[in-house]
Amino acid sequence: MKMKLTFWKLVFLALMAAGFYATVVRFTRGLGASTNLNDQFPWGIWISFDVLCGVMLAAGGFTLTAAVHIFHIKRLESIVRPTVLTAFLGYLLVCVALMYDLGKPYNIWHPLIMRNPHSVMFEVAYCVMLYTTVLALEFSPIVLERFNLQRPIKVIRGILIPLVICGVILSTLHQSSLGTLYLIMPEKLHPLWYSPLLPVFFFISAIAVGLAMTIFESSLSSKHFGRQLELPILQELGRVLVVVLSVYGILRFEDLFHRDVLKLMLRPGYEMYLFWLEVTLAVILPLLLLSQRKLRTSPGGLYLAAVSVVLGFITNRMNVSITGMESSAGSHYIPRWTELAVTGAIIASGFALFGLAVKYLPIFPEEEHRPKPRVEREPSVPGVPVLGHAGD
């Protein structure tokens, strides 16, 4: 355990050091020196991974708050807090990544006053901004509880349901809008990915990834923070995941059929391989795994399926934003190491911040903690977990 911890700390420090160097290059010498972006490829990995995937990976927040607070699936309550924490951190890190990618990051506030309602990017900007605020409010009781500030907790509790509804609507809007971004380039995006249904695909896959990330994260937390695994909950999420993935898979292939591009799936080439990688990881493999009763009910099987879904849809977002654009751009894009370093540092800080939050804030229900060696825990403030119970 101790060895492992120092190893990961070393990895973390290495990533942060590389990220720091890349940050200096980015902000002293500009995008040209720090990225492999060019006029043919104006959007690279900072948009593909940090923004498109980042927002998608944080989708557990709205999926789970909706399930627990709107649909009253109370069994899922114990994992709402870590999921909201992940979502909140995810969106904060998306905003950080945007500061790297924007040519003039100090103008990031411009959409606030310079509105263009015809722009999908404008809508995404507003939704992400508002939803990050919603997430901050949804997350705030955890911090307030830590300092035992009852009055503001009561206020948040009072507005929790409208807050959750706002969160779900805002998420629906911008998760799908990230797909809508690409609707305006029918002649640029490869037909395996360009579809009028892009917003629908982006939205459904966000739900799938939200569920998968929750399984993934609960499994990791049980390993690293010495928590019991909430197996029945994960099994339930797994069952819903099967439904969501099936709907997505059917729609995806039906869409290819209707647009008469099924034949492209078999035309050997760079696009075909990455298409199959995406579909296998995102839909086929997890559905095969989850169709086995033994795997569907075991922590290992669920974990594997969840990881596959996450990797598959990361591939999907990269395919839409990079693979699918390469043939029309007439060039390949391979990120420069400084681009990867920034992304690596952002991911690393996400993990680190999650760890810190778990250490210092009442993220997991207290009674489920096994006593942990070495780490001294503050006795948590007694009382019901606010996010779980408010609104009852």
Place this chain on the structure above:
Amino acid sequence: MSKALLYDATMCIGCKQCEQACAEQNKLPYTDTIAAEERQSEHKFTCVLTKGDKFMRRLCMNCQEPACASVCPVGALTKTAAGPVTYDANKCMGCRYCMVACPFGVPKYEWNKLLPKVQKCTMCPDRVASGKPTACAEICPTGATKFGERDDLINEAQQRIRENPGKYVNHIYGLNEVGGTSVLLLSGAPFEEFGYHDGLSNDPLPMLTYHVLSRIPDFVPLGGMLLGGVWWITHRREEVALAERTAEKRDDEQHGRQR
């Protein structure tokens, strides 16, 4: 009453004076090396492509319904009534969606500057506003690039095709492409040879995203009501269940006492 440019490739002699005039107008450097570059870039807004004895200009098409202006979240790019699609660098935050969205790949970026701008031909908006032709049209010695009312130029282009059978490809590029552009092209050789896509839709691209975006005002209240309704039902169900449980308990207690 919007202005436009008509470029007739069959009249072009490849002198590249338009390139030089454009550079002067936009205060960009113009040297022999730059003159030899046959592509648009952040320091060259128009270029004359040479293929044997055939020429073709490339410049911003200044679309009637530009994708770039539609996607810009801060409205830094604007289609003016007079025709030009202008750019305000002070508004721009550098998201580069315009570059991704443009069907002609026109907007270029100053990648090597710390505070980069998007760069493209803006059809000399100041000159056009004061009734003057664009710099490239004014300098053109053969009249290959002509400035005028868009409708008049379309008539003239149609007439040239009609009166010179066999000389032109029977197509005015920009008449209908992506809803029409303020730059119209005539050519003796297929446009594809010079990188102009043939298969572009005649519908304006901004409609593709606007169809989706325009549903949001309906979606928000509907979604809110739906989710609120679901919450109300589940919440009510829970309240009823709780009330029934307490009622049962009370009944049990009373029965117990009676017995």
